[in-house]
Amino acid sequence: MNEFELIARLTKSLPTNETVSTGAGDDCALLDLGVPGQLILFKTDAVVEGIHFTRETPPEKIGRKALARCLSDVAAMAGTPVAALVTLGLPGKFEPEFIGRIYDGLNALAEKSGVAIVGGETTTNPERLFLSIAMLGTVPCGKPILRSGAKAGHAIFVTGELGGSLAGKHLEFEPRLEEARWLAGHFGIHAMIDLSDGLAGDLRHVLKASGVGAELLKSAIPVSRAAKMRAREKPPFAAALTDGEDFELLFTVASQDAVKLLDAWKKKFPKLKLSCIGKIVAGDGIILRDQTGASRLETHGYAHFA
């Protein structure tokens, strides 16, 4: 049983109540707590020593990454982050200085993003540092942008370049908050997700939630410089499809909006690439098209317990 099978089993029959607009299964939960015109976003995400960072990672970058991952999930709902709590599981021996530097990195990104750090908890996790962030945000009511909104005919877009994140980007990525809000404010964004498990894996989450398939154009997928530099370890295109932790946005828009979106994007965000990588089709799974023809993609993203 891998991570996704376990989650599917655990989330089958969770307790609910009248506040729940969207429960388990999207980038954030959405709650209607009675804020006029707004839903509340609610999300947690953890980083663990030896898995998401090492003992050699500069502590400022550990704190920054933990918060940035949650912010990326808020971005995937085109939301605005508001407040966070920090849960620290500390090894038996720890340097207060080290913990202070984790907070320095976390606080700096929080300041920049307008997020209040309103408390949290320290407890013991003897063998390794465990750092979990709980995040609250807001998003305008109306049609929330879920994973389930993709329809046949939509164009599929990704921001930035993909693959090779472990070379450094995973500690320094910019959550696409501003970009996501601009997209939602100016275009009909029908489905959106942040790429944490790799393009192939996360696109499959969208396809499954939406009950559709996708056809990707191989030459259109933006392969990062980091993935190309590591070609000896892994073919760059495979890295772009399956490496985790890109933290870019993947979203769909009606095909007739695609060109207008690309034009407007270039003016608004000239430094950040936006690529139309394919289209949503009827059916299921991913078809990859290159100059030699089309084939079904069997590759999945990163599964945490695979």
Place this chain on the structure above:
Amino acid sequence: MNEFELIARLTKSLPTNETVSTGAGDDCALLDLGVPGQLILFKTDAVVEGIHFTRETPPEKIGRKALARCLSDVAAMAGTPVAALVTLGLPGKFEPEFIGRIYDGLNALAEKSGVAIVGGETTTNPERLFLSIAMLGTVPCGKPILRSGAKAGHAIFVTGELGGSLAGKHLEFEPRLEEARWLAGHFGIHAMIDLSDGLAGDLRHVLKASGVGAELLKSAIPVSRAAKMRAREKPPFAAALTDGEDFELLFTVASQDAVKLLDAWKKKFPKLKLSCIGKIVAGDGIILRDQTGASRLETHGYAHFA
């Protein structure tokens, strides 16, 4: 540096914004997100294998305890819990059945408490199970019940009986949600906290936040049967003062309300003891009074890194 010194250092200069009504340092954070007449409560709490439970603990009770601890913090603000997220750090080898049973216990208490479980995360924590809950709730605007509201002359009350929780209660306690809301609705409750670190420790949190001292009457402190049964391991009165995880409420009311409160409580909650254990005084620290006189109490509660 113990847990409390570390927290004091980390929370000195946290990023904030205009939504923050009460940040780090109370049982929950309080946020004004624009819900008419309400503040949002925000809290996280974690339980860790080997610290808060053992490998032999029935998994249903692990899940129940994790959620109940957060509910107890919501009770300490006289709030209503609404929704929770579950973060699971799983050892390399885990039985899906075991995780399912953790959720069974957690879900049962959530259902009973009206709490929606709206998602969460699974990740890896190779050596031991780490289970963190993030909780949202609401509380009426107005005068929130903080740790900092105690004033000289107030009577100090505790619910239930104290000490010896590790004999079983720590896995089965009832968060005092209904009692707390009833108290806040019918009496002027000026300061409140849930007893997680032991009476002596948690009362000191209230005293420090309020800038006052306390005088306790030894004979009035309700010592639990479990503490008395374990007298050979630890003097029962010391257990009532310093054992952690009682998860009862400690609160202060104006002294003229004390008798009226005790009478009304007996009618409303006949099965749950309520004890007036002393009074708030000017100064600092705790003075303990018995038939032989008064002495300064040096004992502290449980400090997680002591």
